[in-house]
Amino acid sequence: MNTLRLKLADIFEARGKSRRWGYLFDGFLMTLIFANVIAIVIESVPHIAQNHMRFFVxxxxxxxxxxxxxxxxxxxxxxxxxxxxxxxxxxxxxxxRYIASPLALIDLFAILPSLLTFFVSFDLRFLRVLRLLRIFKLTRYSRAMQMMLNTIREEASSLTAAFFIMTVILIIAASGIYLLEHDIQPDKFGSIPAAMWWALITLTTVGYGDVVPVTMLGKIFGGIITILSMGMVAIPTGILASSFSDQLRQRRRTYSETVYQLMEDGVICHDDRTHLEELRLELGLSTQEAVQIEKQVRTTHPVLKRFCPQCGHHLE
Structure with a gap:
């Protein structure tokens, strides 16, 4: 049993000799997750759900x-x-400890709504919609989503500071427009909480136009808030974009350093190539990126400069 358990662990972790089976298993589950999301979306169409109820069940x-x-x-x-x-x-x-980990909780929440609908008799349509949580299972298999989560985790303090500043400005904007407009439009700006709707859609540059200031001072104040919001919305976007770029750069650097080390003897053997391919998949790099990095290393590596690029013979 321990051998079987270790074999399954290798497949789940895509490690060792079971790495290939691990990637195939991940691909199968990703396909199944996408199929589930599509089925849940299509099932929300009444006539399709009625005509194909058995299939969906x-x-x-x-x-x-x-x-x-x-x-x-x-x-x-x-x-x-x-x-x-x-x-x-x-x-x-x-x-x-595994049960309490984020990925395990996502796996549990992905199946829990359906299990409840099977065992509870009353209407749980809202739980059926929660089945869409299965899309978060992709964080286990998608390198891009893992990279984004790492980016958010590393920049959590910066993002928290940015959202705190935006919250302060939201309150100031709502309070200001309330003071300027509540006498003229008591139905729309009758209180600061009611004015927060206008402040929110203005700060996010959405601007539905359902609530707008009509007084001169209100329009001037609204214009100032609109101009200010352009920079405020860009702050968290810039933080995430910069950190995401750093993540990509770090992954390329890791692959480049590994290639550099493996080329110390002047050649990449079959085992080295297997190791590089495993590393490429782990880092989420494309084949084209990997080839480009290897070309760059070949042109700068001091050992390879002593070999002819055509025949491979040592240069005196």
Whole structure:
């Protein structure tokens, strides 16, 4: 049983000799998740849901069964995860820590709504909509989504500061327009909370036009807030874009440094090539990016400069 558990853990983690099977398994689950999201969206159309009710029910049963088995299997094999390798936790403690991890919670929430609809008799249509949470399971398999989550995690303090400033400006904007417009438009600016709707859509540059100032001072104040909002909205966007770019640069640098080390002997053997391919997939780099990085390393590596690029013979 321990051998089977370790084998499944290798597949789930896409490591060792089971790396290929791990990637195939991830691809299968990603396809199933996308199919589930499409089915849930289409099922919301009444006449399609009525005409194909049996298909949607069976597809949901099969999907929930697969996701449930996956969740239980991951829970069973969680004791063999790399993050627990050098710890002194018992198997029970490791599984409890895995259950509380973000990815495990996402897996649980992805199947929980459907399980509730199967066992609870009253109407739970709102829980069916919650099945769309399955799309968050892609964070386990998508390198791009993992990169975005890492970006948000690393810039959490900066984003918090930016949103705090935006909240302060939102309150100031709502209070200001309330003072200027509440006598003229008591139905729209009768209170500061009511004025926050105008302040919010103005600060986010959406501007629905359903609530607008009519007094001269109100229009001037609104114009100032609109101009100010252009810079405010750009702050969190700039933070995320800059951090995301740094993440991509760091991943390329990691791949480049590995290529540089493997070329110390002047050649990349089959095992080196396998290692580079595994690293490329782990970092989420495209084949074209990897080839370009290797070309750059070849032109700058001091060892390779002593070999002819055509015949490979050592240059005196």
């Amino acid at each position: 069976y597809f949901e049963l099969i999907s929930v069964a697969i996701f449930s088995v996956e969740y239980l299997a991951r829970l069973w094999t969680s004791v063999d995860l790399d993050r627990f390798k050098d710890t002194h936790y018992s198997n029970t403690q490791r599984r409890l």
